[in-house]
Amino acid sequence: xxVRSINAGGYAVHIGAGLRHEFAARIAASAPAHTYAVITDxxxxxxxxxxxxxxxxxxxxVSSHLVTAGEENKTRTSWARLTDELLDAxxxxxxxxxxxxxxVVGDLAGFVAATFMRGVPVVxxxxxxxxxxxxxxGGKTGVDTHAGKNLVGAFHAPAxxxxxxxxxxxxxxxxxxxxxxxxxxxxxxxxxxxLASIDERIDALVAGDAGATLDVVARSVExxxxxxxxxxxxxxxxxxxxxxxxxxxxxxxxxxxxxxHGECVAIGMVLEAMLAERIGVAASGTVREITxxxxxxxxxxKYPATLSAADVLKATRHDKKTRxxxxxxxxxxxxxxxxxxxxxxxxxxxxxxxxxVLV
Amino acid sequence: xxVRSINAGGYAVHIGAGLRHEFAARIAASAPAHTYAVITDxxxxxxxxxxxxxxxxxxxxVSSHLVTAGEENKTRTSWARLTDELLDAxxxxxxxxxxxxxxVVGDLAGFVAATFMRGVPVVxxxxxxxxxxxxxxGGKTGVDTHAGKNLVGAFHAPAxxxxxxxxxxxxxxxxxxxxxxxxxxxxxxxxxxxLASIDERIDALVAGDAGATLDVVARSVExxxxxxxxxxxxxxxxxxxxxxxxxxxxxxxxxxxxxxHGECVAIGMVLEAMLAERIGVAASGTVREITxxxxxxxxxxKYPATLSAADVLKATRHDKKTRxxxxxxxxxxxxxxxxxxxxxxxxxxxxxxxxxVLV
Numbered sequence: 001x002x003v004r005s006i007n008a009g010g011y012a013v014h015i016g017a018g019l020r021h022e023f024a025a026r027i028a029a030s031a032p033a034h035t036y037a038v039i040t041d042x043x044x045x046x047x048x049x050x051x052x053x054x055x056x057x058x059x060x061x062v063s064s065h066l067v068t069a070g071e072e073n074k075t076r077t078s079w080a081r082l083t084d085e086l087l088d089a090x091x092x093x094x095x096x097x098x099x100x101x102x103x104v105v106g107d108l109a110g111f112v113a114a115t116f117m118r119g120v121p122v123v124x125x126x127x128x129x130x131x132x133x134x135x136x137x138g139g140k141t142g143v144d145t146h147a148g149k150n151l152v153g154a155f156h157a158p159a160x161x162x163x164x165x166x167x168x169x170x171x172x173x174x175x176x177x178x179x180x181x182x183x184x185x186x187x188x189x190x191x192x193x194x195l196a197s198i199d200e201r202i203d204a205l206v207a208g209d210a211g212a213t214l215d216v217v218a219r220s221v222e223x224x225x226x227x228x229x230x231x232x233x234x235x236x237x238x239x240x241x242x243x244x245x246x247x248x249x250x251x252x253x254x255x256x257x258x259x260x261h262g263e264c265v266a267i268g269m270v271l272e273a274m275l276a277e278r279i280g281v282a283a284s285g286t287v288r289e290i291t292x293x294x295x296x297x298x299x300x301x302k303y304p305a306t307l308s309a310a311d312v313l314k315a316t317r318h319d320k321k322t323r324x325x326x327x328x329x330x331x332x333x334x335x336x337x338x339x340x341x342x343x344x345x346x347x348x349x350x351x352x353x354x355x356x357v358l359v
Numbered sequence: 360x361x362v363r364s365i366n367a368g369g370y371a372v373h374i375g376a377g378l379r380h381e382f383a384a385r386i387a388a389s390a391p392a393h394t395y396a397v398i399t400d401x402x403x404x405x406x407x408x409x410x411x412x413x414x415x416x417x418x419x420x421v422s423s424h425l426v427t428a429g430e431e432n433k434t435r436t437s438w439a440r441l442t443d444e445l446l447d448a449x450x451x452x453x454x455x456x457x458x459x460x461x462x463v464v465g466d467l468a469g470f471v472a473a474t475f476m477r478g479v480p481v482v483x484x485x486x487x488x489x490x491x492x493x494x495x496x497g498g499k500t501g502v503d504t505h506a507g508k509n510l511v512g513a514f515h516a517p518a519x520x521x522x523x524x525x526x527x528x529x530x531x532x533x534x535x536x537x538x539x540x541x542x543x544x545x546x547x548x549x550x551x552x553x554l555a556s557i558d559e560r561i562d563a564l565v566a567g568d569a570g571a572t573l574d575v576v577a578r579s580v581e582x583x584x585x586x587x588x589x590x591x592x593x594x595x596x597x598x599x600x601x602x603x604x605x606x607x608x609x610x611x612x613x614x615x616x617x618x619x620h621g622e623c624v625a626i627g628m629v630l631e632a633m634l635a636e637r638i639g640v641a642a643s644g645t646v647r648e649i650t651x652x653x654x655x656x657x658x659x660x661k662y663p664a665t666l667s668a669a670d671v672l673k674a675t676r677h678d679k680k681t682r683x684x685x686x687x688x689x690x691x692x693x694x695x696x697x698x699x700x701x702x703x704x705x706x707x708x709x710x711x712x713x714x715x716v717l718v
Contacts, residue, residue: 076439087506115474118501118512142477147446153477154513 004218008137008225011160015132015217017210019164020048023125024055031121031159033096035061037086039109040100041069044127048167049100052125056098063089067108071257074104074143076152082112096121096159102128102175103135103261107150110141114156121159128171129179129213130262132163133186133220138228138238148315149249155232165217169208176208178262180297181244183216185269186223188290189240192336194219195293202296239345240338242330244269247303247354250315254307259300266299274357275349276331276339283334290335309358313351326350363577367496367584370519374491374576376569378523379407382484383414389519390480392455394420396445398468399459400428403486407526408459411484415457422448426467430616433463433502435511441471455480455518461487461534462494462620466509469500473515480518487530488538488572489621491522492545492579497587497597507674508608514591524576528567535567537621539656540603542575544628545582547649548599551695553578554652561655598704599697601689603628606662606713609674613666618659625658633716634708635690635698642693649694668717672710685709 003016014026036056040049045066056062065085067078099109099122106124113122124136142153168176187195198205204212224241231238248268252261273290276282291301316327328346331339341347362375373385395415399408404425415421424444426437458468458481465483472481483495501512527535546554557564563571590597607627611620632649635641650660675686687705690698700706
């Protein structure tokens with residue numbers, strides 16, 4: 001299948017089946033360093049860390065650092081501990097951080113790199129579909145606080161992103177479904193034909209078929225980097241990537257991270273599409289179309305009965321997309337196109353409308 | 360005396376006597392926001408925070424946040440607490456952070472701003488001479504760890520820097536002397552005539568005379584921003600600003616921050632000049648000239664007898680300027696000019712030579 005390389009503007013994204021065997025050489029080529037600090041978690045590490053650490057040894061000193069898997073560990077405490085571990089291991093300005101894992105590892109290791117000695121390079125080696133097409137791209141790094149997700153962080157573009165689609169075959173099924181939620185989001189916000197192609201191959205994608213997945217990762221990466229590069233600091237168009245995330249994050253937080261990120265985004269997309277139809281932004285039928293493909297991917301489309309509308313509304317209060325006391329939503333006009341709203345790419349929506357879709 | 364405004368490349372530095380009465384209007388003009396979060400310490404706050412908070416109230420919601428004065432509080436713990444306070448106060452992406460205080464407040468508040476929701480604007484209102492001519496400029500923000508100073512941080516340029524030289528008159532004498540160490544450094548690294556002008560007016564400067572101080576702040580700011588803008592990411596020429604700081608930081612750390620930063624830099628400059636003469640980089644007489652002006656400013660020039668050479672050497676190990684196992688020093692050729700060393704602007708020096716000047 002070969003390696004697909006996408007210029008993300010300042011760094012390259014390389015995607016391939018079996019690419020992990022080239023990770024060390026590609027890391028050393030894109031961010032040569034005296035010391036390499038590999039950060040991984042206890043799910044991914046046992047499978048893929050040892051060969052990478054061995055191979056990196058040919059290029060410099062290597063230290064390895066483990067975090068416990070799970071969003072609940074994406075904290076300032078983990079960040080401080082990892083930073084201290086790097087210092088103890090003798091890491092300095094000439095260190096490259098390698099993030100080997102899913103979105104949690106990528107965000108956390110990225111924030112360690114962003115703030116270590118005021119910034120050292122990070123190479124993202126995402127091992128989940130979600131991380132390959134979303135978290136590893138665009139330079140957003142950060143950690144959660146009690147008040148919400150990603151409230152503390154920095155923009156820190158990776159030196160490179162290396163994705164091996166073969167590793168997805170060993171992911172739990174629900175992780176692949178969760179990742180597909182973001183791919184479906186890319187179709188909804190930017191490319192109806194891409195959405196249709198996901199729909200056609202949904203069974204192969206859910207099963208983790210390498211060929212189908214490679215096509216999806218490549219197209220999703222193209223969409224994400226195009227949108228990000230049009231608006232790195234998220235003043236306008238980049239906000240479209242937040243579709244499904246304002247309510248998705250709120251649900252994720254209100255349920256104490258009991259659901260997977262992609263599951264929350266799936267529910268969030270349905271709710272935000274309902275909001276868009278309700279206030280007249282989206283064409284009628286948009287909700288139905290979005291719901292149908294998410295159901296085909298085996299993703300949830302209704303928010304948990306254990307939550308009240310008040311819980312969800314409260315959790316939107318600390319969303320970073322809050323401006324001047326109202327909550328801003330990136331909303332679709334139809335599948336394949338988002339509401340531009342005169343360059344704002346988001347629409348302020350009052351609590352009453354949000355409550356109405358949360359029934 | 361009027362207001363001197365210096366374009367620092369992307370932001371302006373405004374310096375004046377009595378400028379504090381215009382802080383609120385200038386903050387709102389340079390970084391308009393929905394919420395202003397004023398971060399200050401328990402030395403500066405009681406003198407200057409209340410009028411600023413009152414005046415800012417005309418431009419938005421204001422929250423105020425206090426840190427205990429002192430380098431020992433420039434920690435990740437303080438940073439996390441301030442961040443949580445901002446979240447609790449309802450701060451969001453449309454918040455501007457105001458740093459009202461010396462270098463510790465500026466570095467800490469700057470790091471809070473750099474990492475709050477992945478970055479919100481900060482306006483630096485430095486209240487010490489040191490902060491006016493050094494810490495508030497150039498976008499370096501950060502905190503200390505057990506392993507050393509400023510090991511964790513980010514580059515985050517201020518939206519503006521506002522300096523009122525009148526507030527320096529109420530600073531303790533030793534704080535003004537400490538600030539003069541950095542002004543003297545600027546003369547040594549870039550401008551022998553400026554160094555001579557400091558020498559001529561040293562008594563007025565030590566006394567906190569507003570007119571003399573305004574001239575010094577303006578010229579030091581010019582030198583610092585010129586050097587920083589030539590090399591924002593500190594790959595080359597910016598390293599010259601580290602003159603005196605490699606050993607200065609090591610002494611500061613080894614003494615547990617018992618000495619003021621400028622006192623440590625003064626000692627560091629003498630030691631590093633000795634190093635430069637010893638290895639043949641600096642002209643003979645450089646140490647004598649540097650020592651003489653520092654003594655006239657009432658600054659220490661010898662490292663504390665309580666420290667051993669081994670203590671100081673050990674503390675250089677975690678310096679960010681460490682590369683590939685050796686320690687890099689920015690060294691003078693003579694007063695007014697630094698060693699370029701083929702564009703590196705630093706020289707790798709072995710422990711034996713460092714130990715020889717630490718006798």
